[in-house]
Amino acid sequence: MRYLRENMMRTWFPAQYFLVALTLASCSPSAAPPSGTPPNAMAPTPLPASQIPQFVDPLPLLAVAGGTIETITAPSATLSMCEFKATVMPSTFAPTSSTYSGTYVWGYRNGSTCPGSGTPLSTYIGPVLVSTRGTPTEIQYINSLPNTAASRLSAWKTSTDQTLSWADPLNSEANRCAGAVVENQPPYGGCASNYAGPVPTIPHLHGGEVPPVLDGGPDAWFTSDGTYRGHSYYSKAGTVPNGAIYRYPNKQEAAPLWFHDHALGVTRLNVYAGLAGIYLITDPALTLPAGLHPIGLRQGAGGSIDHVTPLVIQDRMFDTTGQLYFPNMGPNPEHPFWMMEFFGDTNVVNGKVWPYLNVEARRYRFLLINGSNARTYELSLSGQPLWQIATDGGYLDKPVRLGKLTVMPGERADIMIDFSGLAGQTLILENHGRTPFPNGAPPDAATAGRILQFRVGPSTLAGADASYNLAQGDALRPPMRRLVNPATGMLTVAPSKTRQLTLNDMMGSGGMGMVRLLINNTKASGTRADGTARTDFTAVTVGGVTEYMSEASAEGETEVWEIVNLTADAHPIHIHLTPVQVLNRQRIDLGMYKMAYDMAFPSGASMFGDGPPLTYLPSAASGSKHGGNPDIQPYLDGPIQLPEINEAGWKDTVIAYPGQVTRIAVRFAPTDTAAGVARNYSFDPDAGGHGFVWHCHILDHEDNDMMRPYKITAARGAARTYVMGVDY
Ligand SMILES: [Cu+2]
Structure with missing residues (x-):
């Protein structure tokens, strides 16, 4: 098997999934069952969200x-x-x-x-x-x-x-x-x-x-x-x-x-x-x-606790009997049952379809989690501000006021909403995120565009709302340790190395969509498409299974990762173990870069699944960056874009937009370590030899190879207080 083509064009849109499902999933005699399923299997019929x-x-x-x-x-x-x-x-x-x-x-x-x-x-x-x-x-x-x-x-x-x-x-x-x-x-x-x-x-x-x-x-x-x-x-x-x-x-x-x-x-x-x-x-x-509680809000010193309300948002599809429905019409013959992205037409919050929440005309705290497979939510609340106080990795230094909150799968946002002055009103938390994100179709305003209804009643507080005062905006924490200055998009520490890594997809030659998505054009196993090993990757065998690693980092060091998205869609990139800080983003001339990228392969044409075109170690062609890709520098198009104001903190899942390079600062040390200070994890990050993974958090993508293992070299002689075989 050898994949030869790579394609940035999308010809298969998610709305078609639903149409195909509706057309083929019924039990009419003319509907051919998918290959491999028993011919007498009665496929469930999807129930339109409307x-x-x-x-x-x-x-x-x-x-x-x-x-x-x-x-x-x-x-x-x-x-x-x-x-x-x-x-x-x-x-x-x-x-x-x-x-x-x-x-x-x-x-x-x-x-x-x-x-x-x-x-x-x-x-x-x-x-x-x-x-x-x-x-x-x-x-x-x-x-x-x-x-x-x-x-x-x-x-x-x-x-x-x-x-x-x-x-x-x-x-x-x-x-x-x-x-x-x-x-x-x-x-x-x-x-x-x-x-x-x-x-x-x-x-x-x-x-x-x-x-x-x-x-x-x-x-x-x-x-x-x-x-x-x-x-x-x-x-x-x-x-x-x-x-x-x-x-x-x-x-x-x-x-x-x-x-x-x-x-x-x-x-x-x-x-x-x-x-x-x-x-x-x-x-x-x-x-x-004052007024903030570790898991909620507090009505002043010693006052009552308002617990945080989780909002785990997930899109789902149901069949006509109310059971979960998951389409299985793969757009490509290679993978008969896998779909590129699941987009459900119904929103479920905390396990309940389109619920409502009674609130009083005062402040509330919510923990938003995008628990969907693939759907990106762009949330808004009838013009009311959403105040974000914490992100994936903890509290921001100060709250940020958002008119719109974008969360991709895996991301969290700890937010506050002030309902004061809204008694008697009904507000709907709306979603405007396109599918696929960010350039696909807008959600149906009557179904996928709706999340949750707030019904605002009068406040029953005896006095004024004494919970954390957003307008006053007291510092949420002692200033966090910074690897970057989010106001300038510049590093505040000297990185030990820079990696430039790509996101790739490949269209099926006979089907109607992507057959596989990859990180740095490399399968999760790290072998080439034909199963042979690259000499510039490191073989690591655990439990009898060998994987070929390319991202090998040293504990305590800071690296810059430049994620170059060569696909048509945004991908939420999740790195296990360590949160990161967003440095900046920058547009690239994708067409010109793709030409240079393809020509950099030894054959002069893109070899999908074979890893990066150049040798992984730094070279003149890679701009002295690790990763094995032609330097993006000559193809940058426009100024750097600063991190979003709600990205001014620790993130473990970062949005990589199409046609852009997303730069992140990655440090393999506890987040509260001061810059320039050598400090290690309490545990050996290499104990057991398993390493970690980093991957796209669109679940349908990570399930089809958009994931790579990575390994950390443990600091020598580090004192460990949390020891394998003793503490865990
Ligand atoms: Cu992805």
């Missing part, structure tokens, strides 16, 4: 705020991954041919048992773990999910695609189907079928400063039957066979993390099914300004 009632039920809230989302403050917990029913659809939803008694979902449940089949739960989101900086949290994760035959979720029955590089649990991760892919040819035999067997899962603590074996990386999965494990599987001693015990160090600064599944090649399905929770790190040593 037929789903809106703003019928209240938003699920935290248990500590009187709601149903479990809140765990203890430093240890058992979380079981379970299949159960939840009332995702509005209570007024009435299917024509059946009765609705809940939607089958997957979720993390507090405890070692799963909910019974009786009364459906009110949400699948959660739990919310509140951890304390300096006190480790030990979690036993248990995979109690049914196998594919017993599961009631259609996504796992009809959308697994064995032609992707994936966990492949029944074949010891051999991935023979992925290895047998031929361009523009459908797979045959078992490769043309959906997977059948136990479900691999691995919870990833997104934004966690954790040792590599606790990262929950894509190769550390384990199955529900306790029989199969990925080669990077790890657990503290004492786990059940179908589980893993992770003891997180919680040494990092206060930050709103979340956790979700990350199993190789099936992350899009596991997260779609519902595996997502929240993990808040609070810091007792951090003095917050």
Whole structure:
């Protein structure tokens, strides 16, 4: 197999997914079943979002705020991954041919048992773990999910695609189907079928400063039957066979993390099914300004606590019976069931379709998480400002006032809204993000363009609102350590090296869309498209599996990564372990650069999947940058663009826009380390040899190779206080 072409043009638009699904997914005799599925399989029929009632039920809230989302403050917990029913659809939803008694979902449940089949739960989101900086949290994760035959979720029955590089649990991760892919040819035999067997899962603590074996990386999965494990599987001693015990160090600064599944090649399905929770790190040593509470607001000194309201926003599709629907019409024959991006027509918040929230005419705090597979939200609230106080990696120095808030999958925004003066009004949190982002079609204003309805009542406070005063704008924290000056777009530290890395996609020659997306034109495994190894990559073998690494960094050092997006869409780039700071962005002359890029390959034409065109190490042609790409410098088009005002903090997921270079400062050290100071992690970042990954957080992309492993060389002789085999 050898991919020869690369293409920046898109010919397949997401709206077509829905049309095709509507056309082909019904059970009419003329509708040919997708290859590999049993011919008698009755495909579910999608339910148009316009037929789903809106703003019928209240938003699920935290248990500590009187709601149903479990809140765990203890430093240890058992979380079981379970299949159960939840009332995702509005209570007024009435299917024509059946009765609705809940939607089958997957979720993390507090405890070692799963909910019974009786009364459906009110949400699948959660739990919310509140951890304390300096006190480790030990979690036993248990995979109690049914196998594919017993599961009631259609996504796992009809959308697994064995032609992707994936966990492949029944074949010891051999991935023979992925290895047998031929361009523009459908797979045959078992490769043309959906997977059948136990479900691999691995919870990833997104934004966690954790040792590599606790990262929950894509190769550390384990199955529900306790029989199969990925080669990077790890657990503290004492786990059940179908589980893993992770003891997180919680040494990092206060930050709103979340956790979700990350199993190789099936992350899009596991997260779609519902595996997502929240993990808040609070810091007792951090003095917050008046009126702010570590997990909410406070009505003055010693006053009552208003807990933060999470808003986990996800787009979904449903079938006519109210069950989750996930299309499986791959646009290319190579990958019969994989789609480039899933865009649902219905918005779900905290596990509830289009909920409403009663608020009083005063200030509130919300933690927004884009938990969607691929949808970008551009949020606005009828002209009311959204005040952001924290980003992925923790508090900003001061709040920023936004008229519009853009969040791509994986990103978080800790925001405040002041409803004072709005009593009696009804406001809708709207979405204007195009699909694909940023140049695709605008969302339907009546469906995907709506998120949540606020119903504002009068304030019941005895006196004035004494929560954190946005207009006053007191500092949210002692000034954070800066690697960049966001006001100038310039570095404040000298980097040890600069990497210039590309985002690539390839259109199928016979299909109607991308067949694969890559980081730096390199497959996740690091081998060339034909399976041979590059001599400029480093072979790393863990658990008998060899990967070829290219991003190898030294603990404590600061690097600049220039992400050159050669695709037509924006990609949210997520780096595990360490948050980064956005340096700046700059437009590039894409056409001219692409010509130079293609010609730089040894053959004079782009070799998709073979890695970068030049040798990875710095050269004159690369502008002395690492990465193996022709220097972007001569193709820059226009001045640098400063980071957005809400990017003036630590980010673990950064938007890389098409036709631009996005520059980030990456330092492999705790975020509160002063510039120029040598300080290491409390743990050995190379212990176990697994390394970390960095990837696109569009789940459909990361499932199809838009991910690379990276490795950190541990500082020599560093004192470690959190030791593998002792502390975790
Ligand atoms: Cu992507």
